[in-house]
Amino acid sequence: xxxxxxxxxxxxxxGAAERxxxxxLDEVARAATIMVDGDACQRxxxxxxxxxxxxxxxxxxxxxxxNYDVNDQAFIAVKKTLIRLSHxxxxxxxxxxWMPIAGHTDxxxxxxxxxxxxxxxxxxxxxxxxxxxxxxxxxETGRRITVAEKPGWVSVxxxxxxxxxxxxxxxxxxxxxxxxxxxxxx
Amino acid sequence: MSLSTKARAIVLAFGFMTAVPLAAQNAGIELLASPEYLRxxxxxxxxxxxxxxxxxxxxxxxxxxxxTPDKLxxxxxxxxxxxxxxxxxxxxxxxxxxxxxxxxxxxxxYTLSLGFDRDQxxxxxxxxxxxxxxxxxxxxxxxxxxxxxxxxxxxRLPEPxxxxxxxxxxxxxxxxxxxxxxxxxxxxxQAVLEAGGRRSSVSIELKVLPAVVPDEDVMLxxxxxxxxxWLAEDYPSISGKLGEGFFQSDVFFRLIHGYHRxxxxxxxxxxxxxxxxxxxxxxxxxxxxxxxxxxxxxxxWNLYDRHYGPLFDGSAFAGTRRGAQPIPFVYLPVNPEWxxxxxxxxxxxxxxxxxxxxxxxxxxxxxxxxTRTHFEVFFNHKKRxxxxxxxxxxxxxxxxxxxxxxxxxxxxxxxxxxxxVKFVFRADTSWDMEQQFKDLAGVVNMWVASRDILSWLPRAxxxxxxxxxxxxxxxxPPVVTQPASTITQFPIEGWMWGVGGFVHWLTVGAxxxxxxxxxxxxxxxxxxxxxFGIAGxxxxxxxxxxxxxxxxxxxxxxxxxxxxxDELKREAARLYNRTAPADWWNPRPAFATEPTYNWSGxxxxxxxxxxxSHLEHIDxxxxxxxxxxxxxxxxxxxxxx
Numbered sequence: 056x057x058x059x060x061x062x063x064x065x066x067x068x069x070g071a072a073e074r075x076x077x078x079x080l081d082e083v084a085r086a087a088t089i090m091v092d093g094d095a096c097q098r099x100x101x102x103x104x105x106x107x108x109x110x111x112x113x114x115x116x117x118x119x120x121x122n123y124d125v126n127d128q129a130f131i132a133v134k135k136t137l138i139r140l141s142h143x144x145x146x147x148x149x150x151x152x153w154m155p156i157a158g159h160t161d162x163x164x165x166x167x168x169x170x171x172x173x174x175x176x177x178x179x180x181x182x183x184x185x186x187x188x189x190x191x192x193x194x195e196t197g198r199r200i201t202v203a204e205k206p207g208w209v210s211v212x213x214x215x216x217x218x219x220x221x222x223x224x225x226x227x228x229x230x231x232x233x234x235x236x237x238x239x240x241x
Numbered sequence: 242m243s244l245s246t247k248a249r250a251i252v253l254a255f256g257f258m259t260a261v262p263l264a265a266q267n268a269g270i271e272l273l274a275s276p277e278y279l280r281x282x283x284x285x286x287x288x289x290x291x292x293x294x295x296x297x298x299x300x301x302x303x304x305x306x307x308x309t310p311d312k313l314x315x316x317x318x319x320x321x322x323x324x325x326x327x328x329x330x331x332x333x334x335x336x337x338x339x340x341x342x343x344x345x346x347x348x349x350x351y352t353l354s355l356g357f358d359r360d361q362x363x364x365x366x367x368x369x370x371x372x373x374x375x376x377x378x379x380x381x382x383x384x385x386x387x388x389x390x391x392x393x394x395x396x397r398l399p400e401p402x403x404x405x406x407x408x409x410x411x412x413x414x415x416x417x418x419x420x421x422x423x424x425x426x427x428x429x430x431q432a433v434l435e436a437g438g439r440r441s442s443v444s445i446e447l448k449v450l451p452a453v454v455p456d457e458d459v460m461l462x463x464x465x466x467x468x469x470x471w472l473a474e475d476y477p478s479i480s481g482k483l484g485e486g487f488f489q490s491d492v493f494f495r496l497i498h499g500y501h502r503x504x505x506x507x508x509x510x511x512x513x514x515x516x517x518x519x520x521x522x523x524x525x526x527x528x529x530x531x532x533x534x535x536x537x538x539x540x541x542w543n544l545y546d547r548h549y550g551p552l553f554d555g556s557a558f559a560g561t562r563r564g565a566q567p568i569p570f571v572y573l574p575v576n577p578e579w580x581x582x583x584x585x586x587x588x589x590x591x592x593x594x595x596x597x598x599x600x601x602x603x604x605x606x607x608x609x610x611x612t613r614t615h616f617e618v619f620f621n622h623k624k625r626x627x628x629x630x631x632x633x634x635x636x637x638x639x640x641x642x643x644x645x646x647x648x649x650x651x652x653x654x655x656x657x658x659x660x661x662v663k664f665v666f667r668a669d670t671s672w673d674m675e676q677q678f679k680d681l682a683g684v685v686n687m688w689v690a691s692r693d694i695l696s697w698l699p700r701a702x703x704x705x706x707x708x709x710x711x712x713x714x715x716x717x718p719p720v721v722t723q724p725a726s727t728i729t730q731f732p733i734e735g736w737m738w739g740v741g742g743f744v745h746w747l748t749v750g751a752x753x754x755x756x757x758x759x760x761x762x763x764x765x766x767x768x769x770x771x772x773f774g775i776a777g778x779x780x781x782x783x784x785x786x787x788x789x790x791x792x793x794x795x796x797x798x799x800x801x802x803x804x805x806x807d808e809l810k811r812e813a814a815r816l817y818n819r820t821a822p823a824d825w826w827n828p829r830p831a832f833a834t835e836p837t838y839n840w841s842g843x844x845x846x847x848x849x850x851x852x853x854s855h856l857e858h859i860d861x862x863x864x865x866x867x868x869x870x871x872x873x874x875x876x877x878x879x880x881x882x
Contacts, residue, residue, distance in 0.1 A: 058750075066879070080249040110840075112843070114842070114843045114846070115841060115842035115843045115846075116842075117842060118841070118842055120623075120625040121637060121639075121672075121842060122838070123624055123625040124638055124838075125623065125624055125630050126630075130629075130630035131586060131587070131630055134583065134629075134630075135583075135584055135586075138582070138583065138584045139584065145753045165627050166627060167627055168518075168519045168626075168627045168628050169519055169520075170519055170521055170578045170583070171521055172517045172518075172519045172520075172521040179431075180626065182625060186405060188395045195495055203263070211600035235470075236488070236523060236524045237468060237469055237470040237473075237488060237523055237524075238470055239519075239521055240467065240468035240469070240470065240514075240515060240516060240517050240526075241467035241468050241470075241514070241517055
């Protein structure tokens with residue numbers, strides 16, 4: 056039932072501009088599944104940062120963010136791949152990396168964002184958030200899915216595999232029909 | 242609680258002003274005055290935060306020991322039998338301020354006026370209606386936003402737009418501006434309330450001293466903000482009309498300049514960061530670039546120059562009382578994604594793109610003669626926002642410092658050694674501050690330091706100044722529910738520390754409904770004037786109080802011509818909060834020797850508690866006492882001549 060619902064959502068009628076955009080974004084997403092190194096993705100966020108991510112302390116309200124750290128070699132390598140992928144589109148788009156969290160199947164986190172600061176899903180500033188049903192679908196089925204829930208926005212979600220062929224992450228290939236040059240400049 | 246009972250006792254303890262003989266309370270209408278640190282409420286009292294018991298204000302043991310109390314109360318009350326009499330004293334090139342309060346026991350119309358009895362000379366009076374914000378946290382009203390009015394002012398109580406059904410009092414902020422060339426004599430003015438055929442007045446006597454407040458401040462108060470999207474939200478009557486053209490319109494740039502002007506007029510500066518944590522740059526914050534690698538170059542300066550040209554040449558400040566001056570500091574749009582694409586990071590292309598575009602910028606600024614502003618290369622991103630792999634802001638993991646070294650190298654390569662354009666490399670520093678001061682010496686030369694951690698490094702400000710670095714510190718505006726005088730702690734703390742500036746990290750975010758459901762203003766010191774038909778920002782009570790403290794401090798610091806700085810600091814600290822200068826510092830905690838990534842926020846809080854405890858509860862008279870000391874010294878100035 057859930058799979059059916061998600062399929063229906065992915066077929067929400069789109070305008071001509073969105074259809075063209077979606078086609079290009081889907082091509083980028085397809086390439087991303089091939090090009091993004093899932094093993095490198097798994098090395099990005101440090102075990103220490105993951106350990107602190109769920110710590111809550113009213114006396115130290117920023118303990119999670121203050122301890123967020125990444126392995127910069129892996130981060131930079133994957134980020135450069137994401138940037139190259141975004142350049143495949145003929146219009147500004149971002150390719151963001153999202154990953155599940157071991158032991159927290161109901162949560163998801165963005166790991167790399169890019170220069171247009173676009174995402175249909177990220178509430179600004181969150182280290183992790185509740186699992187997005189469409190992302191869960193991608194992680195479980197390994198299939199791409201298009202999401203156009205916010206008016207004017209299109210995201211194509213595509214799986215990222217590691218060397219064991221497990222789906223360990225996903226990309227959000229995202230753009231807007233009308234870019235807002237001022238949003239998220241903060 | 243009425244102003245004429247308990248609050249009057251506090252007013253007397255201030256040695257400041259106003260007494261209202263009962264005879265003068267004219268059958269249900271009354272015009273009163275209160276010191277700037279005692280904010281009126283809409284029901285005829287003083288807001289609870291400012292209304293402390295008189296014995297808590299000036300304890301006996303706190304009486305100044307080098308000057309007599311009567312000398313220390315130049316703005317003292319002289320309650321005459323027939324009228325309210327307000328005695329004020331001020332130096333030239335500065336402001337004297339107070340609240341006027343219209344009280345009416347019955348609803349109805351009224352008129353407020355203010356006029357000088359004899360020659361007004363060059364003095365100017367600015368009046369503002371005080372908006373009473375309803376704060377959600379304690380369900381109380383606080384005056385803060387100041388709406389400019391012209392005199393005579395006609396309105397009614399309850400004030401229709403403030404929508405307080407039981408309102409019986411309306412407060413007005415009065416600024417008396419004393420130009421540098423004003424004649425140093427006594428001036429007299431009358432504020433008059435008329436309502437229902439009755440009349441009540443406050444007499445104001447202002448003694449202008451020959452002393453002049455220096456133009457330069459010893460503490461540069463900076464007011465920070467991010468991007469410009471909030472302008473469209475805060476000015477719906479303008480952005481709604483202009484639609485998509487808003488962000489390229491002249492009115493948009495006038496709005497931006499309006500924010501610079503209001504802070505400048507309040508002895509401060511304004512910063513707008515023009516890029517996001519993943520490197521997105523707002524179109525008006527950077528020139529347009531094209532090409533990649535060797536071909537990357539600037540193609541268009543139009544929006545950038547419309548935005549910044551009037552700020553860099555000073556013309557945006559024409560007509561202000563402080564005169565047309567270029568802004569002293571500005572953020573550049575430089576970040577890991579601009580001007581070089583992060584795609585090329587670590588490769589020759591990154592260096593080429595960065596160096597070439599920075600060199601173009603230097604040439605453009607030089608050609609335009611923009612040589613009085615410090616252009617800040619500043620990295621604000623944090624890795625927790627997933628744009629980049631290192632912290633530009635508040636480095637916690639020391640390995641991230643290598644990126645600063647690399648950008649320092651690139652910057653040096655981009656700029657001619659003899660450039661007259663002032664580029665600075667700024668770092669906002671906290672956890673790793675102590676190490677960064679050492680490791681980034683000669684690379685970073687502008688520091689904006691966490692108040693907490695700087696508090697245990699007493700030798701750092703002098704050390705940094707000695708090597709030519711700029712050193713500021715940061716925190717944020719106090720909320721309106723704290724005593725009005727709380728905001729004065731930042732300028733005096735910075736001066737005690739030997740720091741040159743202070744950054745309020747956000748000052749334009751008044752929340753979704755500051756007028757009727759206020760969040761307290763912890764991220765706002767100005768408000769949008771849109772709902773009042775004003776195409777620009779309006780000031781706040783807190784901003785005015787801060788300005789007055791900053792001007793007093795500038796004057797106080799100028800007395801180093803005849804008194805040792807240490808003595809001035811010692812006396813100011815004692816008068817402000819019964820401390821000695823050493824009390825403003827914390828001991829370096831034991832954990833400071835540990836790697837910074839092992840420090841905890843809790844330990845940090847504990848380590849800074851001692852010095853902060855002296856600033857936790859600033860009493861309403863704290864700055865009034867310092868000001869009295871400053872006025873006393875100012876009054877002695879002519880004797881030296």
